[in-house]
Amino acid sequence: SQTIHQWPATLVQPVGSPLSLECTVEGTSNPNLYWYRQAAGRGLQLLFYSVGIGQISSEVPQNLSASRPQDRQFILSSKKLLLSDSGFYLCAWSVLRPDPSSGNTIYFGEGSWLTVV
Amino acid sequence: EDKVVQSPLSLVVHEGDTVTLNCSYEVTNFRSLLWYKQEKKAPTFLFMLTSSGIEKKSGRLSSILDKKELFSILNITATQTGDSAIYLCAAAETGGYQKVTFGTGTKLQVIP
Numbered sequence: 312s313q314t315i316h317q318w319p320a321t322l323v324q325p326v327g328s329p330l331s332l333e334c335t336v337e338g339t340s341n342p343n344l345y346w347y348r349q350a351a352g353r354g355l356q357l358l359f360y361s362v363g364i365g366q367i368s369s370e371v372p373q374n375l376s377a378s379r380p381q382d383r384q385f386i387l388s389s390k391k392l393l394l395s396d397s398g399f400y401l402c403a404w405s406v407l408r409p410d411p412s413s414g415n416t417i418y419f420g421e422g423s424w425l426t427v428v
Numbered sequence: 429e430d431k432v433v434q435s436p437l438s439l440v441v442h443e444g445d446t447v448t449l450n451c452s453y454e455v456t457n458f459r460s461l462l463w464y465k466q467e468k469k470a471p472t473f474l475f476m477l478t479s480s481g482i483e484k485k486s487g488r489l490s491s492i493l494d495k496k497e498l499f500s501i502l503n504i505t506a507t508q509t510g511d512s513a514i515y516l517c518a519a520a521e522t523g524g525y526q527k528v529t530f531g532t533g534t535k536l537q538v539i540p
Contacts, residue, residue: 329501
């Protein structure tokens with residue numbers, strides 16, 4: 312079965328410090344990978360998605376970046392954190408099914424709570 | 429712009445009550461409607477709906493999709509305190525990267 316792991320679970324970082332969140336998926340090949348952010352009391356905002364190694368697309372401009380060095384590894388980074396980067400970050404995966412009637416579901420990692428102080 | 433709107437934003441019910449959560453969507457290339465339950469951590473998957481009028485059921489939870497009206501509901505019968513959570517609705521699209529647009533969620537609180 313497929314599993315997704317994300318770490319660290321929580322971190323407190325000062326403004327201007329770097330960030331690295333990591334996510335790995337097991338039990339599947341060539342997944343689509345996503346980074347979402349959930350600010351307090353708000354919905355899930357898609358930050359980045361990747362359909363393959365080295366292929367990253369950004370949904371919103373920001374001071375964050377993402378990388379996919381291996382098929383099942385997705386990394387979210389920042390060189391200098393801002394206060395507004397605080398939130399709950401979620402990595403997720405899905406697999407494209409060719410039959411449209413089969414639908415598609417995304418599954419989430421455990422999440423990372425980031426507090427920028 | 430793709431959007432998913434959920435209502436109500438929050439509600440408080442007593443144990444044993446039945447609740448209906450609403451979700452409307454407008455997305456470009458709709459493929460499936462997803463429901464998730466989020467307690468204190470990551471969302472957990474509940475249902476995926478692709479066809480109109482076919483109810484999906486899991487215990488006391490059920491959901492149905494209306495693709496003509498672009499609408500879905502999630503029903504919870506005989507609510508329990510363990511049902512307290514944020515319920516997220518999302519619309520997934522066709523295409524290579526399977527864009528998924530989430531609503532802001534409905535916060536359900538079940539009191540004894």
